[in-house]
Amino acid sequence: MSQSEHLLRKLPNDIGGVPADRIERTDHVLEPWEKRCHALADVLDFHKIISTEEKRRGVESLGAELIGQLTYYERWVVAFANILFQKAILTPDELAKKMDQVERRPTE
Structure with a gap:
């Protein structure tokens, strides 16, 4: 396969074999928003x-x-x-309004 063909077939997150820094293998506690994001993925899939x-x-x-x-x-x-934008389930304006509402919520 030529280099051009390789570049065309390679996806952006396909980084196998690419020179990089050492991977730090440490467990970290997920932030609350990360847990909610994962739960959202499960709900959207379900x-x-x-x-x-x-x-x-x-x-x-x-x-x-x-x-x-x-x-x-x-x-x-x-x-x-x-x-969600592509499927017309949500619009950018609706998302922006919701983000504004969330930002105005009082913090504990």
Whole structure:
């Protein structure tokens, strides 16, 4: 396979064999928002709104640059939003309004 063919077939999050720093293998406690994101993925899948395959494709469609800038669960959130926009289940305006409401909530 030529280098051009390889680049065309390689997905942005396919980083196997690419030179990189050493991976730090440490367990970390998930933040509350990360747990909610994971639960949301389960609910969306259970109700057949967004499948695991759609989520994977949604993350891959973000592109290498954005994938490199976002954390694992941030990628999920952006992918979910994009998929819900594409399916006309949610609009960017509705999401922005909800985010404003959440931001105004009092903190404990």
